[in-house]
Amino acid sequence: MTQIELRSDNTAAVVPEIFAAVAAANAGTALAYGGDELTTQLEAVVREVFEHPTARVFPVTSGTAANALSLSALCPPWGSVLCHESAHILNSECAATSLLGGGAAIRGIPGPDFRITPDSLHDALDSIRWGDPHHSQPAVLSFTQPTDMGTIYSLEDIAAVVAVAKTRELRVHIDGARAANALVALDCSPADMTWRAGVDVLSLGATKNGALSAEAIVAFDDRAADELVYRTKRAGHVTSKMRFQSAQLIAYLTDRTWLRTAANSNARMAELAIGLAKLGVEFANRSDVNMLFAYIDDPVADRLEASGLLFYRMGRGTIRLVTSWQTTPEDIEQALAGFDTALA
Numbered sequence: 001m002t003q004i005e006l007r008s009d010n011t012a013a014v015v016p017e018i019f020a021a022v023a024a025a026n027a028g029t030a031l032a033y034g035g036d037e038l039t040t041q042l043e044a045v046v047r048e049v050f051e052h053p054t055a056r057v058f059p060v061t062s063g064t065a066a067n068a069l070s071l072s073a074l075c076p077p078w079g080s081v082l083c084h085e086s087a088h089i090l091n092s093e094c095a096a097t098s099l100l101g102g103g104a105a106i107r108g109i110p111g112p113d114f115r116i117t118p119d120s121l122h123d124a125l126d127s128i129r130w131g132d133p134h135h136s137q138p139a140v141l142s143f144t145q146p147t148d149m150g151t152i153y154s155l156e157d158i159a160a161v162v163a164v165a166k167t168r169e170l171r172v173h174i175d176g177a178r179a180a181n182a183l184v185a186l187d188c189s190p191a192d193m194t195w196r197a198g199v200d201v202l203s204l205g206a207t208k209n210g211a212l213s214a215e216a217i218v219a220f221d222d223r224a225a226d227e228l229v230y231r232t233k234r235a236g237h238v239t240s241k242m243r244f245q246s247a248q249l250i251a252y253l254t255d256r257t258w259l260r261t262a263a264n265s266n267a268r269m270a271e272l273a274i275g276l277a278k279l280g281v282e283f284a285n286r287s288d289v290n291m292l293f294a295y296i297d298d299p300v301a302d303r304l305e306a307s308g309l310l311f312y313r314m315g316r317g318t319i320r321l322v323t324s325w326q327t328t329p330e331d332i333e334q335a336l337a338g339f340d341t342a343l344a
Contacts, residue, residue: 015210077102079139150291
């Protein structure tokens with residue numbers, strides 16, 4: 001078997017339309033630090049795509065920056081961010097939110113399918129010593145959509161949890177590193193999954209779905225947006241040649257490019273999950289989007305690696321498989337053949 005890439009969607013190449021947009025932007029001169037025409041156009045595109053007349057957008061270079069800056073604009077230094085105990089902001093960002101948020105704490109709470117539920121949020125809020133200066137005061141609820149384990153919140157799930165959050169006037173953030181994959185799986189509008197559901201700020205991922213180190217913060221809340229003007233600069237994310245990020249994001253959001261690429265990665269994962277289930281493989285998660293965690297004995301994993309299959313080991317007996325916009329049906333056929341042989 002030739003090498004089949006299933007380690008991460010981050011490993012994929014840049015989508016041709018996005019690469020072409022960068023090349024097109026590489027002509028003449030333009031004002032620096034977001035004063036260019038493309039960045040102005042990007043805001044208009046975001047407002048149209050999200051159906052929000054005053055949404056503001058801040059291009060940044062990484063998902064960690066998008067999350068930490070978003071949360072720093074929503075949470076006071078003495079406050080805390082509530083998220084699921086498996087969330088990326090808690091486990092995989094080296095306390096970036098605490099750094100950029102002036103010490104803001106992050107608290108993980110449990111929930112089935114790696115999701116927060118109204119009951120688990122109620123329990124977390126009830127455990128707080130409200131008004132006690134010895135205790136960080138929850139100020140923000142952060143969803144990961146889809147979750148870091150490949151499950152998604154339905155629109156009804158989001159609405160129910162946000163309703164609980166609003167009883168304590170928490171502001172709401174979505175870590176949308178793979179937001180496009182969730183939108184495709186839910187078959188809903190970007191507006192319905194974000195501001196119409198009570199979300200104040202979205203970390204909009206693009207790199208995992210075919211961009212070149214370009215992410216964005218989309219703020220639906222004016223107060224947060226006003227802070228982000230200064231917070232992005234202070235953190236070093238008001239880039240000199242922002243037009244090249246903005247060009248990518250325009251191409252990403254135009255002509256449904258982001259949804260088409262996400263649809264491919266979701267579809268390929270669905271094929272892989274069905275095929276593995278037929279081979280008797282059991283899973284640690286429900287594969288709602290393009291990620292699957294499979295229980296595979298280490299000797300079998302060794303044989304898969306030797307055959308050319310690329311994946312991540314997530315500890316003993318578990319591997320992670322991720323498809324991308326580049327994954328083809330033929331890739332999945334070859335991967336399943338490799339599994340068939342390795343499991344024999």
